[in-house]
Amino acid sequence: MSKNWPLWEIFVRSKNGLEHRHFGSLHAADAEMALENARDVYTRRNEGVSIWVVESKNITASNPAENGEMFEPAQDKVYRHPTFYDLPDEVKHM
């Protein structure tokens, strides 16, 4: 039965979290069922206060075969991190 249902990606915002985070994926016939299934599978231990579901096919992913051109150029560009500033002593909590 479930092999005929589409796959959904589940995002849950936890109690103290500010944003929804990817929790996993599950099968459901439609968005409403995906929400109910997500509630039962991912929030039964009091993990969440909000759930988003999105059908997996609607997610466009980067191609791992292109990781070289996509991500490697960023590896040696440490100057893009804001670590080269001298912070004045007056600035706290940075």
Next chain:
Amino acid sequence: MNNLYNYLLTIADNSLILAQRLGELCGHGPSLETDIAITNISLDLLGQTRSYYQYAAKLVGENKTEDDIAFLRIERDYKNCLLVEQPNTHFGFVIGRQYLFDVYHYMLMEKLQNSPDENLAAIAKKGIKEVSYHKRFSGDWVKRLGDGTEESNKKMQEAIDDLWRYTDELFYLTDTEKEVIKEGIGIDVSSFKEEYYKEVSELLTEATLTVPENKYFTKGGKEGVHTEHMGYILAELQYMQRTYPNMNW
């Protein structure tokens, strides 16, 4: 005291036996997601059961515990309605039984949370949020199956037709209930019978199912006279406590 104790059983035993029935499906649900949903419902019901039995045990005193009440009674002393003990014949029956019970259960909790008995009111207030979700889950599935394929419609209709005869008992008042109603603590379940059939009929119609016209109803569970399934349920439910008395885990 005795009346209240017996009254607690008429409510709690429904949840206990239905929880046991749903528990049988653990690891056997039609899909992983439904399996977890159904066992979650089972655990909700079991949790409510514990609250009632703990309260009941306190009423009896004599060092009785919730486990004594849950596990060590004979069949005639269980006061659950016949509906909840019906078997998991197929998924349509699981959903049909659940929905027909959930609508009743929700209406009962709604009334019970205003009971002057503080314990009962507190249990109902906590339980109603769970029951509200149970009703949403089972109602959604009745609609999906009823308004699904030809096959799912046939099976859902079969379950509703078969289980319909047990619905009238939900609203039958036992002597115990009449007494606690007189005391102002109990809920007159017959007062929301009409509302129940109206809500159920509307959803069945929406699910493109036929509301059964069957006027033959059967009862007995609330008086301790059960269907042939009950003995097997209790055998499984009670086995551990009877074999290893006072066992804990």
